Each structure stands twice: as C-alpha cells, then as structure tokens.
Amino acid sequence: MSADTTRWSAQVEVLLRSGIADPQGATIERALPALGFAGVDGVRTGKSFRFDLTAVDEASALAQATEVADRLLANPVIEESTVVVVPATDA
Amino acid sequence: MATRVGVVLFPGTNCEHDAIEAVERLGAEAELVWHGATTASGYDALILPGGFAHGDYLRPGAIARFSPVMGAVAEFAASGGPVVGICNGFQVLTEAGLLPGALQKNRGLRFLCTTVLLRVETGATALTEGVAVGTEVAIPINHFEGNYTCDAETLARLRDEDRVVLRYVDNPNGSVDDIAGVCNEGRNVVGLMPHPERACDPLLGSEDGIVLLAALLRSASSAVGV
Numbered sequence: 001m002s003a004d005t006t007r008w009s010a011q012v013e014v015l016l017r018s019g020i021a022d023p024q025g026a027t028i029e030r031a032l033p034a035l036g037f038a039g040v041d042g043v044r045t046g047k048s049f050r051f052d053l054t055a056v057d058e059a060s061a062l063a064q065a066t067e068v069a070d071r072l073l074a075n076p077v078i079e080e081s082t083v084v085v086v087p088a089t090d091a
Numbered sequence: 092m093a094t095r096v097g098v099v100l101f102p103g104t105n106c107e108h109d110a111i112e113a114v115e116r117l118g119a120e121a122e123l124v125w126h127g128a129t130t131a132s133g134y135d136a137l138i139l140p141g142g143f144a145h146g147d148y149l150r151p152g153a154i155a156r157f158s159p160v161m162g163a164v165a166e167f168a169a170s171g172g173p174v175v176g177i178c179n180g181f182q183v184l185t186e187a188g189l190l191p192g193a194l195q196k197n198r199g200l201r202f203l204c205t206t207v208l209l210r211v212e213t214g215a216t217a218l219t220e221g222v223a224v225g226t227e228v229a230i231p232i233n234h235f236e237g238n239y240t241c242d243a244e245t246l247a248r249l250r251d252e253d254r255v256v257l258r259y260v261d262n263p264n265g266s267v268d269d270i271a272g273v274c275n276e277g278r279n280v281v282g283l284m285p286h287p288e289r290a291c292d293p294l295l296g297s298e299d300g301i302v303l304l305a306a307l308l309r310s311a312s313s314a315v316g317v
Contacts, residue, residue, distance in 0.1 A: 016195075021198070021265070024196070073149070075193050077240070078193045
C-alpha cells in the first residue's frame with residue numbers, strides 16, 4: 001500500500017430519524033406529481049458532508065469520522081448519520 | 092444590591108439589548124458576556140438571548156454549543172444558578188445538552204412572527220417562580236425552527252416531573268404536546284421559544300413578559316450556591 005492510505009476521504013449523510021416529521025421532504029413529494037412523476041414516495045431530505053482525515057487504517061478513519069458525525073454533524077435527538085470512508089485520491 | 096444578569100452574546104445574537112433593557116427596567120443590572128468568556132462568575136442569572144448564533148450554520152445552536160462560554164454556562168447551571176434561553180438561546184441549550192429535546196423546523200415550513208397566548212404550567216422554575224399555574228400570557232414568537240420535539244420516553248419524563256414550563260394555547264408550530272418551554276431536572280435552567288423581553292411595554296402590544304422576567308429576577312435573588 002502506498003503512503004496515500006494514511007489519508008482518507010469521509011462521506012457523511014445526515015437524515016432526520018424515521019418517525020421525525022420531515023416537512024421539506026413532504027413538500028417535495030407533493031410537488032412531484034406536478035412534474036409528471038407519479039408513484040414517487042418516501043422522500044427524505046438531509047445533509048451531506050465531505051472531509052479528509054489522516055488515520056493509520058480504515059477502521060480508525062471510520063471511528064474518527066463517526067465521532068465527528070455523532071458529536072457535531074448530526075443531532076442524535078432528531079437525526080441519524082451514515083458514514084463511509086474511502087482512501088483519499090490525490091487531486 | 093441589584094440583581095446582576097449576564098446576557099450571553101454570540102456572534103450573530105441579535106436580541107441582547109432587548110433582554111438587557113427588559114431586565115434593567117425591572118431594577119436589575121445587566122451586562123453582556125462575550126461568547127469567548129471562560130467564566131460567568133459574579134452574576135445572579137444568565138440569559139441566552141435570541142438571534143442566529145454563529146449564523147445558525149449546520150443547525151441552530153450546533154456551533155454555539157462549542158463556544159468557550161458554554162463551559163461557564165454549564166458550571167453556573169450545575170451550581171444552581173438560573174439560566175434562561177430564549178428562542179435561539181433555547182436551541183443552544185438543547186444542543187449543549189443542558190435541556191432535553193430539539194427544535195426542528197416549524198410544521199408547515201413557515202417562519203412565524205406573531206404574538207401567541209401561553210399557559211404557565213408550573214410555578215416552580217427559574218422563569219415562573221411564584222407564578223400561578225394556569226396564568227395566560229401574550230408573548231411574541233419569531234422563529235423558523237421552534238417545533239419542539241423529543242422521544243416518547245423524554246416526553247413522559249417531562250410530564251411526570253412537571254417540567255413543561257409553558258404550553259401554547261393554540262399550537263402555532265407543531266411542537267409536541269404544545270410545548271413552548273421546558274426546564275432541566277434542577278428547574279433552574281429554562282428554555283422557551285417565545286420572547287418575553289419583547290413584551291415588556293404597552294407600546295409593544297403586551298406587558299406580559301414582565302410576569303416571567305420578574306419571576307426570573309426573584310429566582311436569581313434567592314438562588315443559593317452561586
């Protein structure tokens with residue numbers, strides 16, 4: 001493995017917890033039939049974050065990114081997050 | 092000696108002078124406490140006023156929670172000092188974990204700016220000390236994210252422990268159980284979405300905010316261990 005593997009790219013998706021009303025998602029869903037999309041449902045809105053970090057291995061990178069998501073990016077009272085890390089690619 | 096009130100100022104706070112004016116008219120001394128301060132000693136009460144702390148980036152209160160002053164606010168609260176978060180201040184206190192629950196976007200996605208009727212649900216908190224249960228007050232709201240939410244277990248606890256401080260008479264924003272304000276276990280930390288500081292003069296359409304702020308000053312003068 002190259003030295004690049006010590007840099008990781010994290011992708012965090014934050015969505016409202018199921019059961020928490022998502023008025024933006026509901027509004028988008030109601031607008032879709034006007035565009036001709038029938039039968040689209042389950043629209044949820046959320047936020048997406050990208051950042052790079054240094055870690056010795058994937059497990060450690062995932063642990064760090066998950067902590068960032070849990071402590072700052074998502075409010076666990078109403079939101080849940082999904083975290084993915086991949087080796088960073090040089091620009 | 093006059094009661095001393097610290098009004099916490101984050102970058103983006105915009106109701107701090109209203110809060111100072113309101114409590115000074117009730118005979119207190121008030122001054123601003125910058126968010127970079129690491130101590131809040133010397134005050135009898137703290138107010139976290141409304142606005143858009145740190146631009147409300149990420150979520151209202153999400154960044155403010157990490158301002159240095161929040162450590163001092165938590166210490167002040169832990170020692171029994173009265174702390175009131177109004178609107179954005181309420182959002183900051185929930186993000187900081189000093190109050191349960193969260194404020195999400197209003198039902199209907201409307202920014203709400205109107206005067207609403209509130210019912211005082213307990214007379215034993217820093218903001219309602221000595222106020223009769225059932226007292227109704229007309230206080231303005233001014234928010235987009237004021238829809239109080241919490242899980243069923245938390246709601247049951249809030250009810251069982253009589254920690255719902257204020258309820259909307261006519262729920263404007265979808266808040267669970269019509270909740271407009273809650274307190275912590277110690278009853279000395281209170282958060283509410285409505286703005287009592289904007290209802291302290293007949294010219295503003297209501298003087299009912301005085302009922303709550305006068306109660307805060309009573310709590311402040313009787314708080315021990317601060």
